[in-house]
Amino acid sequence: MSLVEQFKKAVKSANLFAASDQLLLAVSGGVDSVVLCELCKQAGYEFMIAHCNFQLRGEESERDETFVRELAKKYHVTLVVEKFDTIAFATTHKLSVQEAARQLRYQWFEKLMIPDSGFSNLDYVLTAHHADDNAETVLMNFCRGSGLQGLTGIPALYSYIRRPLLDFTREELMEFAKENKLDYVEDSSNKESKYTRNLFRNEVMPLIARAYPQLKENLQDNIHRFNEINKLYQFAVGEIKKKICRQKGAELHIPVKQLMAFQNRALLYEIIHPYGFSEKQIDELIKLAGSESGKYLESGSHEWRIIRHRHWFIITPIKTAEAENILIEEKDQSISFPGGHLQFEKTGQSRPVNHNLIASLDAKAIHYPLLLRKWKTGDYFYPLGMKKKKKLARFFIDQKLSKADKEKVWVIESGKRIAWVLGLRIDDRFKVTDKTSGMIKIILNPL
Numbered sequence: 001m002s003l004v005e006q007f008k009k010a011v012k013s014a015n016l017f018a019a020s021d022q023l024l025l026a027v028s029g030g031v032d033s034v035v036l037c038e039l040c041k042q043a044g045y046e047f048m049i050a051h052c053n054f055q056l057r058g059e060e061s062e063r064d065e066t067f068v069r070e071l072a073k074k075y076h077v078t079l080v081v082e083k084f085d086t087i088a089f090a091t092t093h094k095l096s097v098q099e100a101a102r103q104l105r106y107q108w109f110e111k112l113m114i115p116d117s118g119f120s121n122l123d124y125v126l127t128a129h130h131a132d133d134n135a136e137t138v139l140m141n142f143c144r145g146s147g148l149q150g151l152t153g154i155p156a157l158y159s160y161i162r163r164p165l166l167d168f169t170r171e172e173l174m175e176f177a178k179e180n181k182l183d184y185v186e187d188s189s190n191k192e193s194k195y196t197r198n199l200f201r202n203e204v205m206p207l208i209a210r211a212y213p214q215l216k217e218n219l220q221d222n223i224h225r226f227n228e229i230n231k232l233y234q235f236a237v238g239e240i241k242k243k244i245c246r247q248k249g250a251e252l253h254i255p256v257k258q259l260m261a262f263q264n265r266a267l268l269y270e271i272i273h274p275y276g277f278s279e280k281q282i283d284e285l286i287k288l289a290g291s292e293s294g295k296y297l298e299s300g301s302h303e304w305r306i307i308r309h310r311h312w313f314i315i316t317p318i319k320t321a322e323a324e325n326i327l328i329e330e331k332d333q334s335i336s337f338p339g340g341h342l343q344f345e346k347t348g349q350s351r352p353v354n355h356n357l358i359a360s361l362d363a364k365a366i367h368y369p370l371l372l373r374k375w376k377t378g379d380y381f382y383p384l385g386m387k388k389k390k391k392l393a394r395f396f397i398d399q400k401l402s403k404a405d406k407e408k409v410w411v412i413e414s415g416k417r418i419a420w421v422l423g424l425r426i427d428d429r430f431k432v433t434d435k436t437s438g439m440i441k442i443i444l445n446p447l
Helices: 003-013 031-043 059-075 086-092 097-112 131-144 170-179 196-211 215-244 256-260 265-275 279-289 392-398 403-407
Strands: 023-026 047-053 079-083 124-126 246-248 251-255 296-298 304-309 312-317 325-328 334-337 340-347 358-362 370-374 410-414 417-421 439-446
Touching: 003 031, 023 031, 023 097, 031 047, 031 059, 031 170, 047 059, 047 097, 059 079, 086 097, 131 196, 131 215, 196 215, 215 265, 251 256, 251 265, 256 265, 256 279, 256 312, 265 279, 265 304, 279 296, 279 304, 279 312, 304 325, 304 370, 312 325, 325 334, 358 417, 392 417
Parallel strands: 023 047, 023 124, 047 079
Antiparallel strands: 246 251, 251 312, 296 304, 304 312, 325 370, 334 340, 340 439, 358 439, 370 410, 410 417
8 A cells, every 4th residue: 555545544544634624734844744745735635834934043944944935836835934033932931942942833823723814714734743753752751751641642633733644654754755756855953962852863762772673663552552541541530530520610629538538649630630730739739638628729820729628629710700719818908709899908996887798807706718609508607696506598588588699699718617698797706896906897899
């Protein structure tokens, strides 16, 4: 079977794209991307070409751009070129040159996928990653300690990206280029080992291959094997998540005791990783499991928190307008939440303000962080003026609240005790008395 037929078979079996799809090929001018163009042409796929000029190799970078422009003319296809100040981007964002180039490349591709970019009918972006790239990636991931996902290699399809050459070796692509008399350009930096990938390609893998000549084939077999294992792993994790995790709006609620009973760090990672928490924070999460209510852990992205609330972990957005469980620190002066807006004032006076939308609380009774949350069945408090506790459900009946009104009620907790049922009444244990030396005033501006 010819390489063209193998290519068409690989595209069809993985359902990468259809003959009717409009494709944008990422072309550097190297042999891999040139072969990708020729394969698409011979297989009958319509395509356009995109070229990134990272301006890292002086005249050689300009040579590559010129070559790709001529290549587009050869195939009579549309070409789009973008020049990047890669060094400046790397410096500004504190990235390696390789990582900066990668980010710039995919950010640009993402922009090209937007309909108003001029490519309204664009379906997919194709890159020329091949089997050798995949083997190098897996070995690098193994050495850096990336876990099971990193051992599954480069995905053939991810979002709008398609990689149809992953089943083919560089040797096969070189042979195809030779047979079809394809011209291409060589990147001189590929011979240098200052970049991590080049170090693995030029030195590490050849050295290992001296002991294990079938290194690339073995790595490719392992990639397929780990992909199958990962499918089972993800299924098992998904089933556990269904049993113990409860999605409530933008929040995820997990029972602490049930989660920790698994004694499995991989499970902890799979639950918190989608929210921007790193593997290094697993120890902090285990410590949080033994902490008192009100303690929390913040993600590296500063977008999510894991709050320890009684018997639960609550993964909640830090943006309070989206959350249903919101921590209030002593330094906070205002908070916006789905039910409105709160303002906090500290004062030395001890004369309470008598208004439903203002809570006057004894500062000594308050323990931070406070928790602002929706009320729930089973909640109780000691209504101001009463020495006996009352369930909120009963209190709402006494207040003649409608079902719709009940659904809008929020409470503020301090040390596991409800201090204020917002807009209705404070708890008697937090009231201002003659002995109060400092007062906290909370003002509610409801929606």
